[in-house]
Amino acid sequence: MRRIATMLVAVVVLVLGAATCLASGTDGDRIDVIPRPVSVERLEGAFRITPSTCLVAQGPAAVEAKKLAASLAPAMGFSLELRASLPPGEKAIEMHLDEGLSPLGVEGYELRVAPERIAIVAAQPAGLFYGIQTLRQLLPAVAFRTTKVDDVAWDVPCVKITDRPRFAWRGLLLDPARHFIAKGDLLRFIDVMALHKFNRLQVHLTDNEGWRIEIKKYPRLTEIGSKMDWNLRHRDGAGPRCFGFYTQDDIRQIVRYAADRHVTVVPEIEMPFHTGAAIVAHPELGIAPGRLALQPPEQRWRETSGLIAPRPETVAFFQDVLTEVMELFPSKHIHIGGDEANINLWTNDPEMQVQMTQLQLKDAHELHSWFIKQMDAFLSRHGRRLVGWDEILQGGLAPGATVMSWRGEQGGIAAANAGHDVVMAPTTHTYLDYYQGPPESEPLAIGGNLPLAKVYSYDPIPEAIAPDKAHHVLGVQAQLWGEYIATPEHLNYMAYPRAAALAEVGWFAKEAKDYEQFVGRLRHHIARLKALGVDFRPLD
Incomplete structure (x- = not known):
């Protein structure tokens, strides 16, 4: 009974x-x-x-x-x-x-x-x-x-x-590719996000500025690709050196630690763009590889376009990388980026023109889609699901792909209405690397303006998504991109209390949300953050 x-x-x-x-x-x-x-x-x-x-x-x-x-x-x-x-x-x-x-x-x-x-x-x-x-x-x-x-x-x-939560995906993104995050600091961040009932941590492990995960088959990725000195984002030109990477044992520890707190770590290995660190280590991955290979590694950082050439050997290389990634991360979802690619470089490259002709592709958009589909099919064969930023819609979406909608909501709306799973992550409401007050009184940030109230106001299911397709919205995720976030103190300052607002967006029913009531609870909650030693932006 x-x-x-x-x-x-x-x-x-x-x-x-x-x-x-x-x-x-x-x-x-x-x-x-x-x-x-x-x-x-x-x-x-x-x-x-x-x-x-x-x-x-x-x-x-x-x-x-x-x-x-x-x-x-x-x-x-x-x-x-x-x-x-x-x-x-x-x-x-x-x-x-x-x-x-x-x-x-x-x-x-x-x-x-x-x-x-x-x-x-x-x-x-x-x-x-x-x-x-x-x-x-x-x-x-x-x-x-x-x-x-x-x-x-x-x-x-x-x-x-x-x-019970409203959404199954309640995530935060960290970016150690730009400014490396020490393992201990990352574990402490997981502790705090788990307190707020977040259950996904996307870790942006590779970009133009650094390759942060050990790949046994390709040791140069970390031997060379983890060593760019990324100090350009500080007002005084100084800042911590950004060398560093996670060994595979580090990754296993991070994944276990997160799983103990019911947080799934979702790895992001960027491709085909944001691959500059990989190209510095392996020039053969890039466009016109012979020219780049003639230069010493320390001179390649400024020369690479950050865009790989999706020739068959490059596809095989990144599938080798994903094989080791899947061995380390049990996450069903594997993020491959797919965003911001300057595909005009393929349009104007003779080798890529030949490849598009051979593959019967009409333009570089379709070549981009072809490359993403190779990764989608590969991950699907291994029982995983590809996740990519909304640019993966260009040229046709891969069958098993999940779309992370960041350039507003239109990508997520289109994907959900077409029957694809979506995680809503628009710049307008979830980019926690944006300023949260007047720039002159805040630490240097990438730009934008995202105050606490605006984060709290977000609803991850836009009205333009058909009611019978709303279940394709898996949830919501906030991004803490690392170009301007160089220390754990700055990271926590940018995250909290805005991440607390997003935690409520992902958990609680939208009909009963009350911002003033939330702020009342938050004034007591920040005493907990203070007791934990978490840096946070004071309430206005």
């Missing part, structure tokens, strides 16, 4: 969507959770966490319970005891899996806080993990400290929360 009742509650939540009840009285009554849960019922009383509180969980639930203990341990100075059964008469935090909550999906959960017991229940481990993140946000900000606090007696307000 309990399962039937649970399913009925879940179905009601799904139908009502945003039937949310949030107290608006004193600070003690507030439920300042970000992203906002679907349904919150504030109850009387509080559960007090003390050193004698224990965790109760078994099997996969125990794996998640250990993560709660680990997250609280720095501030507590010890780890909460984990037990297999509920001790009689003792206060406890209990976690278990229940198939009856399957209507809430893989990531949904219920959190019930009573004076004597906290229960987190979900159909799948990911739901338990997100229930943990909500529970953490019900604690005082000192619980997020990375050093021991003097008094561990933390009150959790009594609530009943039923929650």
Whole structure:
């Protein structure tokens, strides 16, 4: 009977969507959770966490319970005891899996806080993990400290929360290709994004300015391609050197670390443009390779166009690269870029003109599409899905491709209406490398203007997408391109609090979004970021 009742509650939540009840009285009554849960019922009383509180969980639930203990341990100075059964008469935090909550999906959960017991229940481990993140946000900000606090007696307000995300893809992009991000800094970034219930991290591993992933078959990609000194984006001409790459062991550690936090790492290996670092290392990949090969590597950086020549040998080269990438990344989706290619270089190149004739292609747009289709077919044969920026629509979209719409929404609209999966990532609302205030009072950025309110206002499903095609919108992703972001402090400043706004866009129903109410919760949330040592832009 309990399962039937649970399913009925879940179905009601799904139908009502945003039937949310949030107290608006004193600070003690507030439920300042970000992203906002679907349904919150504030109850009387509080559960007090003390050193004698224990965790109760078994099997996969125990794996998640250990993560709660680990997250609280720095501030507590010890780890909460984990037990297999509920001790009689003792206060406890209990976690278990229940198939009856399957209507809430893989990531949904219920959190019930009573004076004597906290229960987190979900159909799948990911739901338990997100229930943990909500529970953490019900604690005082000192619980997020990375050093021991003097008094561990933390009150959790009594609530009943039923929650699930709106979208399956809630992502952020990092760009170590321009300014390399040390592994430790990347792992800390994953911790914070997981707190906000993001579940995709796209890592832009290659570009004109650097190749950041070890490929065993082609060691020159990192021996040469990781060593451009990229200091041109600083007002004073100085800045950190940008040398560096991730070894394959580094990648395995990053992927495992993210997976433990239910974050899928989506690798991006750029092609056919933004490949300058690869061409510097292997001139034979580029247009007119003989001329470039005559120069020493340090002189090739300014000479390469960044555009490969998609001859058969080049296709084989990048498929070799993708083979090693697939061995390292279990992600179903593999991003190959596909954007901003200056295909006029192919139009004006005699070799490429011959190739287009041989392939019976009418122009360079079709050659671009032909190249993308080679990668799409290759990835599909290995059970993966190609993702590319919306330029991959030019010349005809590859059959299995997912489109990431960045030049506004038109690419995503066209792809979704044609039956292709889409991730919405338009510059207008998701480019967190843009200024977030007057340029004269902000760190140097690439341009644009994207304040917090505009991020929060975004709806990833445009009205122009037919209702029966809306399910092709997998979700939303924000970009932190690295041309002007040289340090982890600057990275976090550009990300937060705007990423918190996007987290709510990806999780919560659009009909009940309330910016002023969000800002009220955010003013409490930034105390957590401060306790974690996360740099953020102060609220206006």
